[in-house]
Amino acid sequence: MWENFIQELARTMNEIVGSLGRFLPRFLEMLIIVVAGWVIAFVLKVLFRSLLRITRFDKLSEHTGATQLLRGAALPSLSELVSRFVFWIAWLGFILLGIDVLGVAGIEQHVSNFFGFLPRLFAALVILFFGFLAASFFSRAALLSAVNADLPSPRLIHWVVRTMIILFVVSMAFEELGLGSRTMLIAFALTFGSLMLGLALAFGLGGKDLAKKYLEKRFARESPREESREREDELSPL
Amino acid sequence: MPDENILSDAFIHELINVGEVDILVGVPTYNDGRTVGQVVQAVRAGLLTYFPRARAVIINPDGGSRDGTQDLVRAASISDMSVSSDVRALRTLHSISTQYEGGPASGLALRTILAAADLLQAKVCAVVSPESTTLEPAWIEHLVRPIFNDGRDLVLPVYRRQKFDGLLIRNLVYPLTRAIYRCPVREPYPSEFAFSGSAGSHFLQQDIWTQEPGRGAELWMTLSAIAERSKVSQSYLGTKARPENPPSDLVNAMRGTAGTIFAYMESAPSLWNGSQDPLEAPCGGCQSTVSLEPLRVNRKRLYQMFTFGVAELEPVFLSILSPETHTELKRLAALPEDRFAYSAELWARTVYEFSAAYHKAVIGRDHVVQALVPLFRGRAFTFVTENRDATAEEVESNIELVCQAFEREKPYLQQLWDGRK
Numbered sequence: 001m002w003e004n005f006i007q008e009l010a011r012t013m014n015e016i017v018g019s020l021g022r023f024l025p026r027f028l029e030m031l032i033i034v035v036a037g038w039v040i041a042f043v044l045k046v047l048f049r050s051l052l053r054i055t056r057f058d059k060l061s062e063h064t065g066a067t068q069l070l071r072g073a074a075l076p077s078l079s080e081l082v083s084r085f086v087f088w089i090a091w092l093g094f095i096l097l098g099i100d101v102l103g104v105a106g107i108e109q110h111v112s113n114f115f116g117f118l119p120r121l122f123a124a125l126v127i128l129f130f131g132f133l134a135a136s137f138f139s140r141a142a143l144l145s146a147v148n149a150d151l152p153s154p155r156l157i158h159w160v161v162r163t164m165i166i167l168f169v170v171s172m173a174f175e176e177l178g179l180g181s182r183t184m185l186i187a188f189a190l191t192f193g194s195l196m197l198g199l200a201l202a203f204g205l206g207g208k209d210l211a212k213k214y215l216e217k218r219f220a221r222e223s224p225r226e227e228s229r230e231r232e233d234e235l236s237p238l
Numbered sequence: 239m240p241d242e243n244i245l246s247d248a249f250i251h252e253l254i255n256v257g258e259v260d261i262l263v264g265v266p267t268y269n270d271g272r273t274v275g276q277v278v279q280a281v282r283a284g285l286l287t288y289f290p291r292a293r294a295v296i297i298n299p300d301g302g303s304r305d306g307t308q309d310l311v312r313a314a315s316i317s318d319m320s321v322s323s324d325v326r327a328l329r330t331l332h333s334i335s336t337q338y339e340g341g342p343a344s345g346l347a348l349r350t351i352l353a354a355a356d357l358l359q360a361k362v363c364a365v366v367s368p369e370s371t372t373l374e375p376a377w378i379e380h381l382v383r384p385i386f387n388d389g390r391d392l393v394l395p396v397y398r399r400q401k402f403d404g405l406l407i408r409n410l411v412y413p414l415t416r417a418i419y420r421c422p423v424r425e426p427y428p429s430e431f432a433f434s435g436s437a438g439s440h441f442l443q444q445d446i447w448t449q450e451p452g453r454g455a456e457l458w459m460t461l462s463a464i465a466e467r468s469k470v471s472q473s474y475l476g477t478k479a480r481p482e483n484p485p486s487d488l489v490n491a492m493r494g495t496a497g498t499i500f501a502y503m504e505s506a507p508s509l510w511n512g513s514q515d516p517l518e519a520p521c522g523g524c525q526s527t528v529s530l531e532p533l534r535v536n537r538k539r540l541y542q543m544f545t546f547g548v549a550e551l552e553p554v555f556l557s558i559l560s561p562e563t564h565t566e567l568k569r570l571a572a573l574p575e576d577r578f579a580y581s582a583e584l585w586a587r588t589v590y591e592f593s594a595a596y597h598k599a600v601i602g603r604d605h606v607v608q609a610l611v612p613l614f615r616g617r618a619f620t621f622v623t624e625n626r627d628a629t630a631e632e633v634e635s636n637i638e639l640v641c642q643a644f645e646r647e648k649p650y651l652q653q654l655w656d657g658r659k
Contacts, residue, residue, distance in 0.1 A: 059600070137602060140554060144608040147550045148489050150543060154550045236480060237406035237491045 023102075030098035037094020045087035052079035060133075089118070124173040131169025135162045160195070167191055244353045249336040253357055256332045260292040261285065261382060262360035266347030267298055270368035271305035274298075277368050278311050278333065284378030285331060295358065298335040299350035301342025307368075308335040345447065345455035352442040355435060362386060363438050365456075367429035372479040380473035381432035384522065391437040391468035394460060396424045396521055397478035401528045401625055401633045402535050405618045406488075408637050411457070411495050414589060417644035418503065418510045418651075421464040421517040423472060424527060427457040427495060430475065437468060453490075454498030461502045464517055465509040472521040477529065488611050496589075497607040500596040511652055528630040540619040541578060545571040547612020554609050558595040560659075563587055570616065580620040582643035588613055590647055594654035 052058070061067045061078035075081065096111045139162035146154035171184040245253070263281050267274050278296060285294045298311040312335050338350045348365065355363040362385045366373060377395075384390040407427060415426045433441070441459050463470055503510060548555070548571040555564050566584055589610070596606045625633045653659040 140601065140605055143551065144554065144605055147547050148608060148611050150546070236403055237488055 026102050029101050033098040033101060034091075034095055037091050037098070041087045041090035041094065044090050045083045048086045049079060049083040052082060057082070093118075120176055120178070124176040127173045127176060128169060131165065131172070135165035135169065138162075138165060160199075164192065164195070244338075244349055245357070246336060249334070249354075250357070252332075252334050252336075253354055256295050256334070256358060258293065258360075259295045259358045260361045261289055261294040262351070262355045262358060262363045263294070263296050263378065264348075264351030264354075264363065264365045265296060265298045265311065265368055266301075266344060266351065266365070267303060267307045267311070267368045268301035268342035269303045269305050269307060271303065271307045271310060273371050274307050274368040275310040275313075277366060277370055277373050280373045280375055281366060281378060282331060282333075284375035287375050288379040289382065291329070293329055294331055295360075296331070296333040297351055297354050298333070299347040300335055300337050301347065302337055308337070311335045343453075345453060348455045348459075349442070349447045352438050355438045356442055359435060360438070361435050362432060363435065364432035365430065369481045370429060370479055372477050373430070374476065377430060377475045380475055380522065381430060384471045384473065385432055385434050388471070389434075389469065390471045391434050392460070392463040392470045393432045394423050394425055394470065394472050394519070395428050395430045395478075396472050396474045396524055396527060398476060398525065398527055398529050399478050400480070400531055400533050401628070401630070402533050402622055403478075403480065405621060406491055406495055406614065409585070409617050409621055409640060410589065410614065411499070412637070413586070413641040413644040414496075414499055415461065415464070416641050417586075417648050418499070419461070419464045419517070420514050421470065421519055422641075423460060423464065423470065423519050424521075425472075426460040426464075427454070428460070429456075429478070431456065431460075433459070433463075437463065454494035457495060457498045458502060461499065464519070465502070465506060467517055470517065470519045472519050472524070474521060474523040474525055488614070489608055492611050492614065493604070493607055496592070496610055497604070500593050500603075500607065503593060504597055507655065511655060526630050526634065528633045530630060535622050537619055537622055538575065540615045540622070541575050544580075544612055544616030544619060547615070551609055551612065554601065554605065557600045558606060558609060559588070559591050563591055567613070567616075578616075578619065579623075580616045582640045583647065585617045585640070586643040586647040587650060589644075590651035590654060593651060597655055 057079045058067065058077050067078060076084075093115070096107075096114055099107050100111045139158045142161045143154050143158035145151075146157045151157070167188050171188040174180060174184040263285065265274065265278060265281065270277075278298075281296060285292070285296075296311065298308065300308050300311075311333055313333075336350065338346050340346050351363065351365060362382050364378060364381045366377070370377075381393050381395070384393045407425065411426050412424060416422045441462065444462065446455065446458050460470075548567050555567070559567070563584070567588070570578060570580060570584075592606055592610050595601070596603050600606070621636070624636055628636065650659070
């Protein structure tokens with residue numbers, strides 16, 4: 001009885017040692033992959049940071065208004081964020097590869113999902129970046145045109161243009177990621193539709209005189225006398 | 239050789255019939271039927287009176303007029319030895335009109351004139367505005383003679399203008415070009431000017447014509463000539479007529495002036511960002527350039543649009559201006575109308591900071607130019623206020639002070655440009 005017990009124990013111990021013997025090299029392999037991955041990810045981060053500095057990426061980010069947004073949220077510069085993002089994506093990839101080497105059942109599927117998701121994540125980020133660029137450009141153009149045309153509330157026009165483009169871009173990015181795409185689309189359509197309806201009502205009710213004046217000026221030429229009276233105060237700049 | 243695509247086959251055929259010429263006068267038009275007849279008659283009289291032996295042609299590139307402008311120009315042709323009302327023509331004077339593709343644009347019209355001059359191997363080419371109702375036959379002589387006699391490359395006009403006319407020229411274009419390129423040309427953005435055939439061929443070969451057509455091409459030609467140290471002179475022409483419908487779009491005017499100068503500075507910084515010797519531009523028959531006839535100016539509107547612009551465009555100005563200049567502008571905008579004074583020094587620094595912002599493209603370059611418009615209104619307000627009761631001499635003296643401020647502040651621009659500040 002005692003001998004049987006000892007034999008079982010020895011066999012179990014042998015199995016454990018055998019398993020450990022099989023597992024430890026894999027674990028070591030995983031550790032090597034993770035550490036090597038960290039080094040590679042760090043090098044990539046440094047490379048990206050230098051590349052973005054050389055290409056004056058932060059200037060571009062300033063133009064898009066992204067820097068101001070990040071500053072408001074107490075976040076580092078966009079080039080720093082992008083290089084950190086590259087670091088984490090690369091290292092996470094290596095960690096998952098390492099876990100895959102362990103041969104734990106079910107992990108392979110998650111690893112392959114992760115790598116399948118990366119192109120979509122990248123596309124969504126590109127959409128967001130260029131969307132912010134477009135939002136900044138068009139809202140600034142609207143602001144300048146409104147100020148130079150002496151229109152009321154140029155900042156409001158600027159804000160509306162910017163918000164609409166950002167909403168549109170965010171909904172596109174979410175659709176690319178496949179996250180609540182339908183909800184985002186409906187939310188965008190509702191916001192856009194209600195805003196346009198609101199503006200139409202406001203312009204129709206509140207600005208009918210302005211609209212009348214604009215349409216008259218646009219389509220029915222004023223008499224030369226009225227025109228010259230309007231020009232009387234205008235300087236000829238050239 | 240001109241780019242063959244610029245000129246239509248029919249137009250080339252007409253030009254070939256004309257043959258080589260000594261003088262080509264270009265009159266670019268677009269619905270100028272009310273004034274072009276008078277202008278072309280004056281040009282014709284000028285050619286026949288002062289250059290009766292020269293082979294001459296009037297070329298009219300038209301932007302698509304629908305008011306008979308082209309017919310009025312064509313009617314100015316004179317056959318060999320025919321008799322005009324008061325002068326006898328010794329040679330055929332052709333007057334050719336053509337419509338160029340791309341709609342009305344002064345750059346396209348100018349390019350057509352240059353291409354025609356190149357094809358006809360014109361020795362001198364003059365350009366006159368179809369709106370210059372005060373144009374006299376002698377203007378043609380004043381423009382063309384310095385090229386024939388003195389071998390000048392470019393002749394620019396000097397006009398007598400109402401003291402508040404051409405505020406953008408007097409407060410920005412003249413002081414800026416004078417300070418940057420060290421050449422005191424009073425009208426760098428001319429309506430009437432002349433250039434030699436070789437200068438015309440040189441202008442035609444530049445790549446400006448492939449860029450945005452129509453905006454500031456005349457100014458660009460002036461900048462090109464003075465920056466490359468060509469032989470430039472000025473001729474006093476007399477009173478410049480106020481156009482019946484003066485262009486009131488200040489944004490487009492700013493694009494054509496400040497935008498053109500900034501772009502030219504950017505394209506060839508070595509031509510100004512060093513220690514150039516001054517370039518003389520002698521003026522033939524120059525007199526006072528300021529007249530005092532009354533002109534109503536709405537100063538209040540200028541002031542209001544300045545203060546409105548400074549308040550509303552704060553996020554844009556933060557990207558363009560230095561903190562000191564921005565603070566100073568905000569302080570100005572808070573002042574009441576009667577104490578408001580946008581000094582020449584501050585204006586010069588403002589323009590230079592805009593120029594550096596354009597160079598560094600801190601925001602879209604067209605946006606930089608557009609953002610200068612409300613600030614110019616503030617400067618225009620101060621100029622009008624300072625010179626409200628001024629004599630012609632005092633106005634001249636105040637313009638000179640603006641020029642000197644731009645010259646004094648030029649090292650500041652060079653520091654900004656090179657990133658030393």
